[in-house]
Amino acid sequence: MEEGEARSFLKKFVEEFPAAPEEGSPLPVSPLSRRVSEEELHGESLELGLRLLSARGSPAVLSALMCQAALSQLLQDDLSPHHCPQDAEVNQEEEQEAVLLQSEAVGRLFFHQLINVALTWHQNLPKLPSPPSASQYLLCSVHAIKNTRRKMEDKHLALPDFNQLFGFQDGVKRSYFAVFDGHGGVDAAIFAATHLHVSLSKQESLQSDPAAAFKDAFTHTDHMFRGKARRERLRSGTTGVAALIQGQELSVAWLGDSQVILVRQGQTVTLMDPHKPDREDEKQRIEDLGGCVTFMGCWRVNGTYAVSRAIGDFDQKPYVSGDADCSTVQLLGDEDYLLLACDGFFDAISPSEVPRLVLDALKQPDDPDELGGDALLDQSDDAVGLRVAQKLVGHAKSAGSSDNITVMLVFLHPPLQLLTRDSAAGTAEAAQDSTSHGAPQE
Template identity: 30%
Template sequence: MVSSIFIRSVIVQAGQIRVLAQGREQFSNIKKTLSFGFGLSSKQNFGYKTSTKMMVDSSTVEKRVSIVDMLPEKVDDGGYISGGWKCEDGKLSCGYSSFRGKRSTMEDFYDVKAAKIEGQTVCMFGIFDGHGGSRAAEYLKEHLFENLMKHPQFMTDTKLAITETYKQTDAAFLESEKDTYRDDGSTASTAVLVGNHLYVANVGDSRTIISKAGQAIPLSDDHKPNRSDERKRIESAGGVIMWAGTWRVGGVLAMSRAFGNRMLKQFVVAEPEIQDLEIDHEFELLVLASDGLWDVVPNEDAVSLAENEEEPEAAARKLTETAFTRGSADNITCIVVRFGHNNDKTESPEPEPEPEVKPKPETKIGETQ
């Protein structure tokens, strides 16, 4: 006989599920109504266009934000998703390409946002590579940059804002998944350009590099368990690094930092490593990609291939195709950002050749000219 307590429990749980479903539906409707101007969607779509301005809530300040239009993405017959964007003055452009590759499911996500905040141009680019499922990567696409722009110190202390936003977004994702049996995770490699100041933050083994005078410079260091500092941190926290085809945390996870991964959260943190630098005329382009690219394409090759393409969208597509043809067995996603300041330079006209002065013939004594 089923006890009355159990029946009441089932009824209560059913009621909770109904309330939760209603809440999700209401939130979905609100999100559709507000739109946020960011093209938020569970699908990878940057085709939303808006010319309106919006107010971003924060605890202390209100930021006037004007969202820049993004070009709609394209999906070709080969399954490649690609798209691009260029700012009005032509000084910055970007392109992205994403491909499921040989995997049966797609766990890579990406995000590109551009806005005017307090009169300052802000551009954000992100690669999110999921593992154990796609939900964590999808959550980051939907929330990470939105949360960052809400941070009250985003414009005054961007580095602090990025660090705190990464940690808070990780905690929010884990809270949203607490009643599920899922325990997936995700990398995050992001680049935030505020004016001409670039901040690159990384968690996991996705990677960002920059080209300076044709040289590839890594702006992130892959978070692998066998990295000496990461091994020390994990073992100090009581964790173990084991070999299981590759070095893994607890013999399970092949990276030492990630969003999500509740069961390993004590050791696998979402604290980003951040590098920042001023962009000047020597910097040519930026490449962000999931490890599906970096497993088979060295940094130098990525820069060389990207520089051979005039448009960043074509460069991103070229990189994903190259990774696939070289045998990448993973999802492959890439963003290429081209800095157009070199276009401002005007070529100096070549100096006109000086007229050739022919030597006068020698005059012999006694001869007249």
């Protein structure tokens, strides 16, 4: 991020928000919940800040730094005046589980801190992180559609600046990406997208054993959502897949049938095996617990959910497990990209098709009508890459998917380099064929 870009954004931001919202005035963005527990405050505050700053075009790293600074100040405040009064509808045992805070009141406090950070930095900008080197290239292309479903229940999150959001200063670059596919409502997916990365950041084993940290973070997020589901009588669930790039190490964790694949030099690298009720080990696990897997249009756990692992779905725990699986691989530097997607994509597109489809999407001229009707489309490297996810979603829809579809591509090299390599490989192959065919006959 250039210093001039940060200063330009801060100037516009403080012109729009010269002071914190007054008591009784509407907040610039609405809180996710009416009440939050003290444990949920961290994730929900960061979500408010990132949503506000992103909507105004803030550079991602600046957003992360500002939200981290504002949250640090908020957590030092006395929040006891904003405790919720005891709810007569909630029995005493449930009320004692967590202290609840009034979301609008603590949200106002957070915005007060965020605006103070902006005013201070506008006058005296702190030292910003150095721009990433070529070896740290990351470009995230993401697109999501409701498709033919009545509601959109997918959520996703990309945090290329994970360290800045959580204050890590150990010199190891970290980036986080996740896709969540909700069912029975969007509440579980929203909750996971708001809190899983926060829980991951707090795991002591994150630096030494990211797989263990990911598993514990999923378990903890599921436990947290149980409290919210009980308070608000929610019955939803969500599958999820998340990836953490930590230095030269890639860790992926998943619950259910959302998937992530890695493409290296045009070849698919299998990182995971999605959890499905008819997967033999999953079926055996469920039956050992006294449950069953039956076919009712699709394979279902106890005749209900078509997923065998998820955050939420507490009426079918432990048959629908909240225990995530995780795998870790070393990045060699020759990887092309990661692709994370929900089953709405993978039900129509097999992982083996992805490399060809991505190359086709990069080669295919953009249609201005599909991309908003722009007369002049940006054909720069990053701009072309950013539009690939939209084309993949369209392909899955054309291939027959009727579900919500979310696709997230994380390019680890500039997208047009993939085309250059593919073109060079094709030229070499053609030359080899020509030499072979032109060899003299004995």
